[in-house]
Amino acid sequence: MFPGAAVSTGKVDSAFFFIVASSGLLLLLVTAMMIIFVVRYGHRRRPHPQPVKDNVALEIVWTVIPLALVMVMFYFGYVDFEFIRNPPAGAMPVQVTARQWSWLFRYANGREDDVLRVPLGRPVALSMTSVDVLHCLYIPAFRIKEDCVPGMTTHLWFDADAAGTYEIFCTEYCGVGHSHMRSQCIVMPAADFDKWYAAPEEAGLAAAGLKILKSKGCLGCHSIDGSRKVGPTFKSLIGLQQAVTAASRARTVTVDAEYVRQYVLRPNVDVVKGYQPIMPNIPVTNEDLDAIIGYLETLR
Ligand code: CUA
Numbered sequence: 001m002f003p004g005a006a007v008s009t010g011k012v013d014s015a016f017f018f019i020v021a022s023s024g025l026l027l028l029l030v031t032a033m034m035i036i037f038v039v040r041y042g043h044r045r046r047p048h049p050q051p052v053k054d055n056v057a058l059e060i061v062w063t064v065i066p067l068a069l070v071m072v073m074f075y076f077g078y079v080d081f082e083f084i085r086n087p088p089a090g091a092m093p094v095q096v097t098a099r100q101w102s103w104l105f106r107y108a109n110g111r112e113d114d115v116l117r118v119p120l121g122r123p124v125a126l127s128m129t130s131v132d133v134l135h136c137l138y139i140p141a142f143r144i145k146e147d148c149v150p151g152m153t154t155h156l157w158f159d160a161d162a163a164g165t166y167e168i169f170c171t172e173y174c175g176v177g178h179s180h181m182r183s184q185c186i187v188m189p190a191a192d193f194d195k196w197y198a199a200p201e202e203a204g205l206a207a208a209g210l211k212i213l214k215s216k217g218c219l220g221c222h223s224i225d226g227s228r229k230v231g232p233t234f235k236s237l238i239g240l241q242q243a244v245t246a247a248s249r250a251r252t253v254t255v256d257a258e259y260v261r262q263y264v265l266r267p268n269v270d271v272v273k274g275y276q277p278i279m280p281n282i283p284v285t286n287e288d289l290d291a292i293i294g295y296l297e298t299l300r
Helices: 007-040 056-085 190-198 205-215 257-265 286-297
Strands: 092-099 102-107 116-119 124-130 135-139 144-148 154-158 164-170 182-188 241-246 249-254
Touching: 007 056, 092 116, 092 135, 102 116, 116 190, 124 135, 124 144, 144 154, 182 190, 205 286, 257 286
Parallel strands: 092 124, 116 182
Antiparallel strands: 092 102, 124 154, 135 144, 135 164, 164 182, 241 249
């Protein structure tokens, strides 16, 4: 029905459509019987109803048929659930960290990214946790979904069977940035993936800064393209004249390297006009800050 996504897609869809189709048939049957009975046994035709007593054959039929039907549903559900729960041996492991409000994907070789890149035709096993509140990783195209729980590791796996870009959503309400907690699963031809996986990471201060922003989850709340998220965008941030409120007094500040540095170390001292004071304390070193500012300079 929805070709080209993952092996789990077909399995979940067939169970789903079986349940919808049998429920639809039952609905038609019950409605038709109801109408027939209303017409045939209505007050005008049969003013004196004859009570029916004991019909063993009928009772067996209406017990056995629904039982068989739900057992078939159970069978499909259970077999597919088993399949979805148990990753095959040799699946590529990826660690998933959920936090307010972004995803971080970490590969076996230490590579990290805020989008999930995977090779086509190779199963991927996700080990997931959260560092703050409950989140839930959902890839609709693959029909898979699982909670990310602080202090606990949960698992998901999939085997994508068509290259492409698929949406990842958080489907557990996790605070004001919940609706922004989105990412993508990029399924690449195996050769392209291997190339990306083995490529040395980009050198330089700005590249290091971007990497830190991704790995600390900053980009969950701050966009780099000017769009509005939970926090102000990073685009053209350095050099900006920004209206802020400090201790309920409004003032305008010039956002420069020093301001950014102080703000990260002591968040919410100033509150940017139109936003909430919800920036968390992110542990960063001075070198991290140098790199972050180096990157922000490139967005001027
Ligand atoms: Cu994370 Cu909703």
